Amino acid sequence: MGWSWWLGSVVCILVAISHGGAAGVCEEVIKPKGYQCQEHTMTTKDGYILSLQRISQGRTPTPSNHTRQPVLLQHGLTMDGVSWLISPPGESLAFVLADNGFDVWISNTRGTKWSRKHTTLDPSDPGFWAWSWDELAEYDIPALFEYVNNQTGKKVNYVGHSLGTLIALASFSQGKAANLTRSAAFLSPIAYLSHMTTPLVLIASRTMLGQLAIWMGIAEFNIALPALKALVKGVCMNPHIDCFNMVSAITGKNCCLNSSTIELFLQYEPQSTSTRNMVHLAQMIKNGDVAKYDYGNPNENMIHYSQSTPPKYNMSNIPRDLPLFFSHGGYDALSDVEDVNLLIAHLDSHDKDKITIQFVDNYAHVDFILSVNAKQVVYEPLIDFLKRH
Numbered sequence: 001m002g003w004s005w006w007l008g009s010v011v012c013i014l015v016a017i018s019h020g021g022a023a024g025v026c027e028e029v030i031k032p033k034g035y036q037c038q039e040h041t042m043t044t045k046d047g048y049i050l051s052l053q054r055i056s057q058g059r060t061p062t063p064s065n066h067t068r069q070p071v072l073l074q075h076g077l078t079m080d081g082v083s084w085l086i087s088p089p090g091e092s093l094a095f096v097l098a099d100n101g102f103d104v105w106i107s108n109t110r111g112t113k114w115s116r117k118h119t120t121l122d123p124s125d126p127g128f129w130a131w132s133w134d135e136l137a138e139y140d141i142p143a144l145f146e147y148v149n150n151q152t153g154k155k156v157n158y159v160g161h162s163l164g165t166l167i168a169l170a171s172f173s174q175g176k177a178a179n180l181t182r183s184a185a186f187l188s189p190i191a192y193l194s195h196m197t198t199p200l201v202l203i204a205s206r207t208m209l210g211q212l213a214i215w216m217g218i219a220e221f222n223i224a225l226p227a228l229k230a231l232v233k234g235v236c237m238n239p240h241i242d243c244f245n246m247v248s249a250i251t252g253k254n255c256c257l258n259s260s261t262i263e264l265f266l267q268y269e270p271q272s273t274s275t276r277n278m279v280h281l282a283q284m285i286k287n288g289d290v291a292k293y294d295y296g297n298p299n300e301n302m303i304h305y306s307q308s309t310p311p312k313y314n315m316s317n318i319p320r321d322l323p324l325f326f327s328h329g330g331y332d333a334l335s336d337v338e339d340v341n342l343l344i345a346h347l348d349s350h351d352k353d354k355i356t357i358q359f360v361d362n363y364a365h366v367d368f369i370l371s372v373n374a375k376q377v378v379y380e381p382l383i384d385f386l387k388r389h
Contacts, residue, residue, distance in 0.1 A: 025053045025106070025114060029085050034059050035098060042147040043119065044110075044139040046131075051114035052147070053081060053106040058099035059089070068103040069182065070152045071386065072144060076162025076188070076369075077281075078221075078270035080113060081106035083161075083369055086265050087258075091372060093159070096379050102157070102386070105148050110140065111220070112271040129219035132280035132293045133163060137170035145177040155182040157386050161369055162334065165189040169343075170290070173317045183389040185325035185382055187368040188335040191315065193281065194288035195338040197252070222272040252333030252364035256371040265370060290315070315346040323389040325356045327378050329363030356385050 026037035030053060040052040062068065073094055075083045084106055089095040098104045108114040111129065121128040148156050158181060160168050165186035172178045280293045291310040295301050298308035305311055318324075324347070328340045337359075344357065360367070360377055368378060 025051070025082060025085075025108075029082055030055060033085075033089050033095065035089075035095065040105075040147070040151075042143060044143045046135065046139050047119040047121065048110040048115065048140070049117040049119065050110060050140065050144070051081075051108045052144070054151075055094060055098040055104040055106075058095075058101065060099070062101050068101055069157055069386070070103045070105060070148050070154055071097050071157040071159060072105045072107060072148055073097075074107050074141075074144075074158065074160040074164035074168065075109065076160075076164050076190075077277075078273055079162075080115075080268065080271045081108045082268045083265070086268070087261055087370055087372075087374075091375055093369065093374070093379055093382075096375055097383070100383050103152060105144075105156075107140075107144050109136065109271075109273075111273055113268075123220065126217075126219040129274040130276065131274055132277045133167050133170070134280070134292050136163075136167040137174070137176070141167055141171040142176045145180040149180045155180055157182050157389075158184040159187065159382070160185070161187045162190050162365065166191055166290075169315060169318065170313045172319070172322065173313050173315050175317070178319050178322055181322060183323040183325070183386060185327070185385065187327050187378065187382075188332055188365050189326055189328060189340055189343060190335055191290050191343040192288065192339040193285045193334075193336075195336040196285065197333045197336060218275055220272050221275045221278050223270065252329075252331045254364040254367045254371070255331065255362040256367055256373050258370075258372055261370055261372075315343065316349055318347065318350070320349060320351050321354055322350075323354045323356075323385070324350070325358070325382060325385045327358040327360065327368065327382070329365070329367060330359065330361040331364040334365045356381075 024039050026039050030037040035055050036057045038054040038056065040054060041049055042052065043049050056068070073081065073084050075081055084094040085092050089099070094104050094106055110131070111123070116123050118128055123129075145156050145158075158168055160166075165188070168177070168184060169186070169189075169191055172181070172184070276293065283294050284290065289312055291312045292305065294310045295304060301308055301310060326340065326344065328335050328337065330337060344355075347355065358378070358381055363371065363377070368374060371377070
């Protein structure tokens, strides 16, 4: 089995998903595991209709006098909210939080299976995909925080994984959503990307895979599309890339994954994102900074930013007294140790008693959401952090 088997499996899975499962995440994934669940939708200022799921109780009801603090879970790139629910209840973060007395909210990024609606645009329209993570930080994060705050009357605890960390950090740095945030936790934090070691992503970036897709008129980045599948095939022909194990080829060598969990994971992931989003991330790898999307020429940038180059996000603008939790791994090929240290260095002025940093030597990128021992290694310290703040 090689790249063709993996891509063929993904195509079959994505086709099957696209024609079924209309019941929603609550009915399909959460309620069968014994949890109360509500489906919610909210609309961003730029018209995207996002799906959220709320697990308002654990399997054992909490006392009536217990105040359940809201926690918003934001998944990573090419994933959706189901990624927090793949492992058994005692191992999945969403269920673990619910069983520990939290009011759990799970978001699904625009373009994923559960959030493919817009007030005026259809996913078949290229305009539906005219965004990068800039828009997720500008529109989605503030809208999600406002919605959860309006529903609960409480400030929001936030937990992001991978791209879910970058969009919150960027949003906070621009003064958005931070006033509604009680605390924020970042698992496999992504911001600076110049030291990542994953050969597949690096070669795809250097060969301008995303830019090629844009030139070919591919607005939705979905590897089930024939043209995009052909581009990935070309990258996989590189002798330095092991496409026999695509997960490790992208994320690094995860230490503690169960094979049956990975099989279930691949029934829901990967999900679509925008091709522009992939190009934006490739720009970050190349340039080594955290900046807005580069439109490719000074005149176009001037139209969007009133300057010839994209403005940078200043992480030191994040409120100094906002409690932050970082957890990163020694084998993570996407969230490299040097890049995480660079991010933390940019937070040097942050109140020292408001930052908690955890390093897990043998963890890679996916371990933080799917590892069989993540509850003991990461989630229990995370819950302690949330309860302290």
